[in-house]
Amino acid sequence: MTPQPVTQAAAADDILKVRELRKLYPVLRRGLFRSRRIGTIRAVDGISFSVRRGETLGLVGESGCGKTTAARAILHLIEPTSGSVQLGGTDLTEVFRKADRAQALSARRRLQYVFQDPYLSLNPRWTIAQTLTEPLRVHRQVPPDQWNRRVVELLDLVGLEAYHAWRYPHEFSGGQRQRVGIARALAVNPEVVICDEPVSSLDVSVRAQILNLLADLRDSLRLTYLYISHDLSSVRFISTRVAVMYLGQIVEIADVDSLFERPRHHYSYALLKAIPVPDPDTSAADTVLKGEVPSAMNVPPGCRFHPRCPAALPICATVVPALEQVPDRDHAVACHNPRSDQAIVRHTSGAIA
DSSP states (O other), X not given: OOOOOSOHHHHHTEEEEEEEEEEEEEEEEEOSSOEEEEEEEEEEEEEEEEEETTOEEEEEOSTTSSHHHHHHHHTTSSOOSEEEEEETTEEHHHHHHHTOHHHHHHHHHHEEEEOSOTTTSSOTTSOHHHHHHHHHHHHOXXXXXXXXXXXXHHHHHTTOOGGGGGSOGGGSOHHHHHHHHHHHHHTTOOSEEEEESXXXXXXXXXXXXXXXXXXXXXXXXXXXXXXXXXXXXXHHHHOXXXXXXXXXXXXXXXXXXXXXXXXXXXXXXXXXXXXXXSOTTSOOTTSSOSSOOOOTTSOOSSSTTGGGOTTOOGGGGTSOOOOEEOTTSSEEEOOSSOOOSOOOGGGSSTTOO
C-alpha cells in the first residue's frame, strides 16, 4: 500500500519514514466478574508515508479520522499497536521499546511536538522561563549558567520580548501562548517538528502570524514539519506535499498544487469542494458528502469511503484499494475508480491560497 518513491535521490533524502503504522483500541464490555472484548476501534490502520528533509507534509482529513493519533503514535506518546517509524535511519519504535533513557532522550531531541491547545499545553503554575528551562534541564545540552541566555534567545526567535520570561501563561493571549509552545519545541534544536493543528484555536488574524512564523523558522533553521490540520487554507499555504486521511487510512498523497488543482480521490475532491467560496452566486448543493462517517469500530469492507462515494464500483465494496502511484507524477491514490485528471477551476483562486 506504500507509494513507490519517484527517484532514488528523493528516497535517500527522506528524514521521517512511517511504515504500516497501526493504533487499535480494544472495546470492552465490563461484567460483574470480568470484561469481555466486543470490538476494536481502528484509529490508525496501516498508514505509510515519508517526509523529505526540509519539506512540510500536510496531513488532512475530517475530525476523528486519526490524524492526532497518528502523530502521537509516531512520537510514542501513545504506544503504537504495530508498524515502524524511522527518523534519519533510526528505528524509533525499537528505541522506545528498549526503554533506554539516553537513546529515548536523543530521539526526542530530534523530533518535537507543538500541541493544538496553547491554553492546556502550558503549566499555569510555571513562568515562561520555567517552561522553557525544563527541556534544557532534562536534556542537559546547555550548562545551567547559560539557561537564562538561551531562554531569551528562544523568546526572540518566536517574536517575544525578554521580559515575557517572568510572566505566567494567563497573562498572554492565545497567539503568544502558541509562540511559547513553539519556542519550547525548538529549545533542544530538533530536526523534525510535528505541528498538531497549531492555529485551530486562534483568531484568523493571529493564525496568519503563526503560520508566517512557522514558515520563517522552517527556512532559517532548516526544519522539517509534519503539519496536521483540517483547515485546508493553512495547509495549502505552508505545505509542500499533502496526505489525505479517511477513517484511519491514507487515501491520497500528492504535491500540494497537484492535490488542490487535480485531486484524484473522490474524498479529496469532496474536501476541496467544501471550501467556502466568497461568491453568493455559487451553488453549494454539490459540496456536501452524503451520509455519515462510519464508526471506526465497524469500518466498511473494501474501500472505507465506498458507502459515501458517488463513483463507487462493485469491487469497492469488497477489495481494499492499494495506494498506487499515478503514472509519471509524484502523486499516489488509493481508489479503484479515481477521478480524471481534471482541474478544479474555482479552487485555484485566492480563496484557499
